[in-house]
Amino acid sequence: MNWNTVCDLNAIFPGTGVCALVGERQVAIFRPYADEQVFALDNIDPFAGASVLSRGLTVEHDGELWVASPLKKQRFRLRDGVCYESSERSIESFAVRVVGQQVEVQI
16 A cells, blocks of 8 residues: 555644545545644545545544445444444545645545
């Protein structure tokens, strides 16, 4: 697996996500706060089959950070992609880091 630079950290507004094309894969990158903490998940909503998770709402629930799909509102845990409503529909998470001000995802 390689580290792939996807964007500058400042391109992701705190509390939002962006979609990055890494090779042939769409990856949703989330920055919940105004710090360097970032998360990377598959961008495909497994309930709708649409590439929309990067546009989801980031929320905190039971002490964990989640993204709620903008379509059907299912929640996916940012740290590992587990689906709150149905663990069978969990999504892949990816290692992500900030080097300098560059966000890198490992795929």
